[in-house]
Amino acid sequence: MTRVLHILDHSLPLHSGYTFRTRAILKSLQAAGCNVQAVTGQRHSADGPDIEEIDGLIFHRTPGTPSGPPVAREMREVAMLRKTIETVASQWRPDIIHAHSPALCGMAAMKAARSLGVPMVYEIRAFWEDAAVGNGTGSEGSAKYRLTRALENRVVKRADAVFTICEGLRSDLAMRGHDAGKIGLSPNGVDLSLFGEPPPRDNGLAARLGLGSGPVIGFIGSFYDYEGLDDLIDAMPALRDRHPDARLLLVGGGPREGALRAQAKASPAADAIIFTGRVPHDEVDRYYSVIDVLSYPRKKSRLTDLVTPLKPLEAMAQRRIVAASDVGGHRELIEDGVTGQLFPPDDPGEIAKSLASLIDRREEWDTMREAGRDHVAAHHDWGRNVARYREIYQALVEAAAPKRTGIEQA
Structure with a gap:
């Protein structure tokens, strides 16, 4: 049974797209016969023991919190994470070390793997310098941006194998001069075993929220600037001209929440825009049930x-109608007019027009729901996706067998 030690920025019990993808990967690998454990770095902020079992998964925590001036702080993080990896590896003896972005995790894993004589896989879920620009904590071309990019390039170059979650990221790495032959795809996916038939509309919740008869356009997730929720709010007056009973339901929170609430309050469609704030994870399905179109x-x-999001896949897995902006990350997931609908980005007028047209074609919705679910089952089910990992793991273990001396001699 192949033993794989995963290196993570953070994990459960924290809730994020990052932790949910991690859970799906680890549980699917377990089901496929792999033995998995994980190590988190100092940015895992949840309180808990040094070794924690959650949902049948074992997580080892790196002690301490990041401190010190920039660059020196990150190098200390890498050193502490490397130390934890080597301590766990000396006891558990993994066959593979599989690090997940950001590059700080990759750098610590790379150093540990080389000292232990273990193959190392690096997986990129997003370029974190671009994510920092998108969420307003960084600027393109800054010293930090360039340093993060250079660090990632170094890890990619030295890793034995690399995965990205989508073609956009893989193509970008190839254009930088990296060997495309060692870069595989591990697309965002869902555990379809968690999704049965979608629950019926929660009429009590709909009444409490004041949704009326709808149609209800909704978003469930984090409120970052790049999500474009301001454009969706600006689209509501024109959508209401076509569909006077339309409502917009925004579920979640984040850095843009205050600004979005103020914008909605000043909108001519203010009475049709409802914010719920953050809701418990185990209640999210209730909110999905009252939304007609996930936007x-x-x-x-x-x-x-460059990056494909997870939320549209989760919505399609639940047979929900999906409408999204026509950007590269969405085009990899959604076939316009078949599995969902695409509209021009950054244009509230076109968003309103597209959503109104979609609502007018309700007779097509059942076919679109089934097409979306079928697409997820065929291309984004973790039960199938983990085969990509296992193939690479096996090849790396076989290639490393004659060379492995690090752990055996420890």
Whole structure:
């Protein structure tokens, strides 16, 4: 049984797209016969023991919190994470070390893997310098941006194998001069075993929220600038001209929440825009049930063109109607008019027109729901996706067998 030690920025019990993808990967690998454990770095902020079992998964925590001036702080993080990896590896003896972005995790894993004589896989879920620009914590071309990019290039070059979550990221790495032959795809996916028939509409919740008869356009997730929720709010007056009973339901929170609430309050469609704030994870399905169209109006940027989001796949897995902006990350997931609908990004007028047209064609919705679910089952089911990992793991273990001396001699 192949033993794989995963290196993570953070994990469960924290809730994020990052932790949910991690859970799906680890549980699917377990089901496929792999033995998995994980190590998190100092940015895992949840309180808990040094070794924690959650949902049948074992996580080892790196002690301490990041501190010190920039660059020196990150190098200390790498050193502490490397130390934890080597301690765990000396006891558990993994066959593979599989690090997940950001590059700080990759750098620590690379150093540990080389000292232990273990093959190392690096997986990129997003370029974190672009994510920082997208969420307003960084600027393109800054010293930090360039340093993060250079660090990632170094890890990619030295890793034994690399995965990206989408073609956009893989193509970008190839254009930088990296060996495309060692870069595989591990697309965003869902555990379809978690999704049965979608629950019926929660009429009590709909009444409490004041949704009326609808149609209800909704978004469930984090409120970052790149998500384009301001454009969705600006689209509501024109949508209401076509469909006077339309409502917009925004579920979640984040850095843009205050600005979005103020914008909605000043809108001519203010009475039709409802914010719920953050809701418990185990209640999210209730909110999905009262939404007719899940809308993802991401703004066009380097981040959104290169990275595929998880939320549209989760919605399609639940047989929900999906409408999203026509950016590269969405085009990899959604076939316009077949599995969902695409609209021009950054244009509230066109968003309103597209959503109104979609609502007018309700007779097509059942076919679109089934097409979306079928697409997820065929291309984004973790039960199938983990075969990509296992193939690479096996090849790396076989290639490393004659060379492995690090752990055996420890």
